[in-house]
Amino acid sequence: MPKKMDAKKRYAAGVLKYAQMGYWEPDYSPKDTDVIALFRITPQDGVDAIEAAAAVAGESSTATWTVVWTDRLTACEKYRAKAYRVDPVPNSPGEYFAYIAYDLDLFEPGSIANLTASIIGNVFGFKPLKALRLEDMRLPVAYVKTFQGPATGIVVERERLNVFGRPLLGATVKPKLGLSGRNYGRVVYEALKGGLDFTKDDENINSQPFMHWRDRFLYCMEAVNRASAATGEVKGTYLNVTAATMEDMYERAEFAKSLGSVIVMIDLVIGYTAIQSMAKWARANDMILHLHRAGHSTYTRQRSHGVSFRVIAKWMRLAGVDHLHAGTVVGKLEGDPATTKGYYDIFREERNPMALENGIFFDQEWASINKMMPVASGGIHAGQMHQLLTYLGEDVVLQFGGGTIGHPHGIQAGATANRVALEAMVFARNAGRDIWNEGEDILRDAAKTCTPLKQALDVWKDVSFNYASTDAPDFAPTPEVSA
Numbered sequence: 050m051p052k053k054m055d056a057k058k059r060y061a062a063g064v065l066k067y068a069q070m071g072y073w074e075p076d077y078s079p080k081d082t083d084v085i086a087l088f089r090i091t092p093q094d095g096v097d098a099i100e101a102a103a104a105v106a107g108e109s110s111t112a113t114w115t116v117v118w119t120d121r122l123t124a125c126e127k128y129r130a131k132a133y134r135v136d137p138v139p140n141s142p143g144e145y146f147a148y149i150a151y152d153l154d155l156f157e158p159g160s161i162a163n164l165t166a167s168i169i170g171n172v173f174g175f176k177p178l179k180a181l182r183l184e185d186m187r188l189p190v191a192y193v194k195t196f197q198g199p200a201t202g203i204v205v206e207r208e209r210l211n212v213f214g215r216p217l218l219g220a221t222v223k224p225k226l227g228l229s230g231r232n233y234g235r236v237v238y239e240a241l242k243g244g245l246d247f248t249k250d251d252e253n254i255n256s257q258p259f260m261h262w263r264d265r266f267l268y269c270m271e272a273v274n275r276a277s278a279a280t281g282e283v284k285g286t287y288l289n290v291t292a293a294t295m296e297d298m299y300e301r302a303e304f305a306k307s308l309g310s311v312i313v314m315i316d317l318v319i320g321y322t323a324i325q326s327m328a329k330w331a332r333a334n335d336m337i338l339h340l341h342r343a344g345h346s347t348y349t350r351q352r353s354h355g356v357s358f359r360v361i362a363k364w365m366r367l368a369g370v371d372h373l374h375a376g377t378v379v380g381k382l383e384g385d386p387a388t389t390k391g392y393y394d395i396f397r398e399e400r401n402p403m404a405l406e407n408g409i410f411f412d413q414e415w416a417s418i419n420k421m422m423p424v425a426s427g428g429i430h431a432g433q434m435h436q437l438l439t440y441l442g443e444d445v446v447l448q449f450g451g452g453t454i455g456h457p458h459g460i461q462a463g464a465t466a467n468r469v470a471l472e473a474m475v476f477a478r479n480a481g482r483d484i485w486n487e488g489e490d491i492l493r494d495a496a497k498t499c500t501p502l503k504q505a506l507d508v509w510k511d512v513s514f515n516y517a518s519t520d521a522p523d524f525a526p527t528p529e530v531s532a
């Protein structure tokens with residue numbers, strides 16, 4: 050095991066092990082105000098795990114590859130990140146969990162860009178490591194309090210929409226690309242009139258030659274207004290304001306507001322600073338802010354390298370979005386049940402206790418910042434309603450794109466099938482029925498008086514997406530682990 054720092058030799062010119070430079074402190078006990086990061090480290094063959102952890106601590110805080118005397122001009126012992134614990138990953142030879150603590154003064158208040166420039170800045174390309182994954186972070190209350198948090202929050206979103214006691218329902222307009230404004234608006238109208246609360250633009254619909262953004266906004270808001278008038282319900286459509294520049298995004302968001310939209314949408318690919326800017330705009334303009342996590346799987350999906358989505362979820366709660374996609378468990382995209390539960394808890398709880406079986410390594414206090422509404426989207430249909438309600442709970446938007454628009458009798462029928470399936474399932478749950486086991490019967494009973502639901506169940510009855518997860522948690526929910 051590498052030795053701790055030797056103070057006498059520490060500042061001689063030359064190259065020292067990171068552990069000897071002070072980035073390994075096995076006796077360190079993190080302060081309440083420290084930011085803590087938990088990395089999964091896969092050192093190159095022959096590289097000691099503790100030295101690898103110290104290197105990550107060093108390169109993500111103050112260090113470079115050689116001793117620099119200028120350290121002594123600073124409070125360097127305070128500013129050095131400290132790797133303080135390294136554990137082998139269960140059942141994964143060659144992988145280690147490294148715990149690293151960072152002094153709060155290393156970070157600019159309220160800036161995800163600054164936090165991430167340290168924590169994921171250089172280290173992921175570091176040659177002594179084969180792979181590196183940021184699994185989780187503990188964000189101290191003192192730091193959480195420097196962020197705005199979700200612009201609107203779940204409570205106020207429900208008040209504005211006047212929907213209580215059930216999940217919200219949505220649909221992504223399909224086909225994603227190619228519809229003209231008028232046809233697009235027709236999809237929105239039918240889906241909302243049929244019973245959904247929301248429709249949404251897809252991640253890649255911005256302002257293309259086949260439909261410029263103003264056309265889309267105008268036809269969509271006409272659809273929203275007509276559907277609201279026809280149903281007496283508050284309706285919304287997530288107008289995607291993602292664009293090349295902040296100026297363009299503000300222009301589009303202002304136009305959405307001027308047309309009376311309750312919600313605008315952005316994509317994760319716009320970047321953290323742009324997301325924080327839009328969150329501030331949303332709060333100042335009484336707008337719900339939907340974030341599509343477009344692009345996340347390029348770095349969240351593989352368990353040995355990248356950033357876990359649970360960390361992205363924490364950053365986005367700080368950054369201040371109201372909605373964020375979080376997975377469906379049962380749909381077409383990656384989402385192990387236990388891992389997904391961890392994400393949902395990060396979105397919706399006041400406090401997250403450590404839950405290794407859900408991938409949560411730390412107690413996390415949210416210090417009363419608003420809660421984010423998770424969005425379950427991707428390959429779901431009415432026949433899964435009992436599973437969705439059981440896995441995902443009540444504060445969630447269930448979003449059926451293909452599962453609304455692909456209905457054999459049209460979009461309104463698809464929306465009605467989803468609304469009736471949901472209300473039947475919530476009613477059954479509230480009446481004390483075991484919806485997990487009786488779900489299919491509950492849906493079949495409801496379908497007796499709802500032809501659109503019967504048609505939906507008939508067409509999609511055998512559709513499921515059963516594949517091995519690429520990101521199941523490392524810890525089973527055994528008493529030893531959760532104790």
Ligand SMILES: O=C(COP(=O)(O)O)[C@H](O)[C@H](O)COP(=O)(O)O
Nearest residue numbers: 221342374382426427428449450451
């Ligand atoms: O277009 C869709 C879903 O369409 P459909 O409902 O037709 O499958 C969304 O972009 C994905 O759900 C995003 O995935 P995630 O929510 O996992 O980020």
Ligand SMILES: [Mg+2]
Nearest residue numbers: 221225251252
């Ligand atoms: Mg999509």
